[in-house]
Amino acid sequence: MSVETITFGCRLNIYESEAMERQALDAGLAGAVIVNTCAVTAEATRQARQAIRRVAREKPDARIVVTGCAAQIDPAAFAAMPEVAQVLGNHEKMQAGSWRRLADFGIGASERVLVDDIMAVRETASHLIDGVRGHTRAFVQVQNGCDHRCTFCVIPYGRGNSRSVPAGVIVDQIRALVDNGAKEVVISGVDVTSWGRDLPGTPLFGALVKAILRHVPDLPRLRLSSIDSVEADDDLLDALANEPRLMPHLHLSLQAGDDLILKRMKRRHSRTDAIRFCWDVRRLRPDVVFGADIIAGFPTEDEAMFSRSLDLVEECGLTHLHVFPYSPRPGTPAARMPQVARPLVKERAARLREAGDAALRLHLDGERGRTRRVLTERGGIGRTEGFTPVRFPGGVAAGEIREIVVADHDGRMLVAG
Numbered sequence: 001m002s003v004e005t006i007t008f009g010c011r012l013n014i015y016e017s018e019a020m021e022r023q024a025l026d027a028g029l030a031g032a033v034i035v036n037t038c039a040v041t042a043e044a045t046r047q048a049r050q051a052i053r054r055v056a057r058e059k060p061d062a063r064i065v066v067t068g069c070a071a072q073i074d075p076a077a078f079a080a081m082p083e084v085a086q087v088l089g090n091h092e093k094m095q096a097g098s099w100r101r102l103a104d105f106g107i108g109a110s111e112r113v114l115v116d117d118i119m120a121v122r123e124t125a126s127h128l129i130d131g132v133r134g135h136t137r138a139f140v141q142v143q144n145g146c147d148h149r150c151t152f153c154v155i156p157y158g159r160g161n162s163r164s165v166p167a168g169v170i171v172d173q174i175r176a177l178v179d180n181g182a183k184e185v186v187i188s189g190v191d192v193t194s195w196g197r198d199l200p201g202t203p204l205f206g207a208l209v210k211a212i213l214r215h216v217p218d219l220p221r222l223r224l225s226s227i228d229s230v231e232a233d234d235d236l237l238d239a240l241a242n243e244p245r246l247m248p249h250l251h252l253s254l255q256a257g258d259d260l261i262l263k264r265m266k267r268r269h270s271r272t273d274a275i276r277f278c279w280d281v282r283r284l285r286p287d288v289v290f291g292a293d294i295i296a297g298f299p300t301e302d303e304a305m306f307s308r309s310l311d312l313v314e315e316c317g318l319t320h321l322h323v324f325p326y327s328p329r330p331g332t333p334a335a336r337m338p339q340v341a342r343p344l345v346k347e348r349a350a351r352l353r354e355a356g357d358a359a360l361r362l363h364l365d366g367e368r369g370r371t372r373r374v375l376t377e378r379g380g381i382g383r384t385e386g387f388t389p390v391r392f393p394g395g396v397a398a399g400e401i402r403e404i405v406v407a408d409h410d411g412r413m414l415v416a417g
């Protein structure tokens with residue numbers, strides 16, 4: 001009997017679920033169900049509660065263990081659910097000892113909640129995994145937590161302050177994954193560009209990227225998860241310009257296009273910084289593809305401010321747009337600011353998504369007839385180096401890097417010739 005994990009949220013959670021599943025199994029918790037929650041939006045927390053109730057209905061004997069950012073921020077809310085056997089904090093969930101302890105207690109134990117102060121955590125417990133089941137690309141955690149305090153964000157309260165995994169541990173992890181057949185590794189964390197600040201000599205993120213490519217020469221593709229453009233250092237830009245194995249795809253945490261809104265969000269970049277960064281990177285790496293996170297309807301945002309987020313799509317040449325309708329998170333400064341009416345938040349999110357769809361179609365049109373290297377995945381699809389999805393009409397085996405000529409697209413993904 002195995003341990004099942006239900007994972008919400010980011011790649012870091014996916015990576016951690018992989019590690020937890022093994023630790024829980026090693027501790028003898030077969031039959032347990034781990035719900036690894038996310039707290040970025042109220043909707044994510046609601047879905048986790050819904051999943052817990054569903055599991056309890058479908059598997060009445062299963063021991064349900066809840067963890068992740070929503071559990072870290074509000075453990076009592078999950079402990080109050082009769083369906084929940086135990087609640088584990090984000091630090092505790094990565095300790096083998098926590099799972100052994102849970103195995104010893106059995107259901108109904110007094111210590112149902114093992115959640116410590118995440119702000120007191122100083123190290124990042126990295127785990128050597130040999131792959132991420134069901135995923136062709138392997139996510140590797142290089143950093144956890146965040147030192148910034150953007151006014152809309154609860155992540156630091158779920159993950160604590162920034163802490164880095166030493167470069168040597170990361171290189172060993174990636175080498176093990178490549179030896180195990182991984183064709184692509186995705187560098188993951190909460191604020192990866194702050195990697196190294198807490199390490200001796202305070203190395204910068206670009207140095208880590210170069211070290212990985214130097215020490216794992218047989219790694220075919222290295223991809224970055226989301227980055228904060230204002231923290232991109234010279235080595236990172238140099239690697240983008242000169243390292244073909246570093247994928248020409250950057251997902252930017254832009255959030256808005258208006259300077260006053262960026263200020264009220266406590267972001268560290270201006271509109272001009274964002275646009276200039278994209279132009280500079282495109283000059284260094286002409287085939288680069290940008291994705292970005294943008295929030296619609298941040299408190300105090302008026303129509304003129306919103307239009308500056310809307311036209312950022314074109315100004316920065318964004319292709320893969322992730323749109324977040326603003327969601328007030330309890331305890332954040334933004335939740336206390338004058339709110340934009342809900343219908344307007346939703347309407348603006350829809351207009352941003354339309355702009356994103358139009359930008360994606362423009363990108364897909366431009367890909368027709370081009371030759372692309374694609375990493376194939378399950379389900380007859382794959383991803384280009386620019387992270388654009390590709391469908392293989394005749395099906396394809398997962399885990400291969402194939403050179404294709406793009407025959408067409410269906411408005412959402414390319415079609416391989």
Ligand code: SF4
Binds near residue numbers: 147148153
């Ligand atoms: S940088 Fe800002 S948005 Fe990102 S995790 Fe940190 S506080 Fe949240």
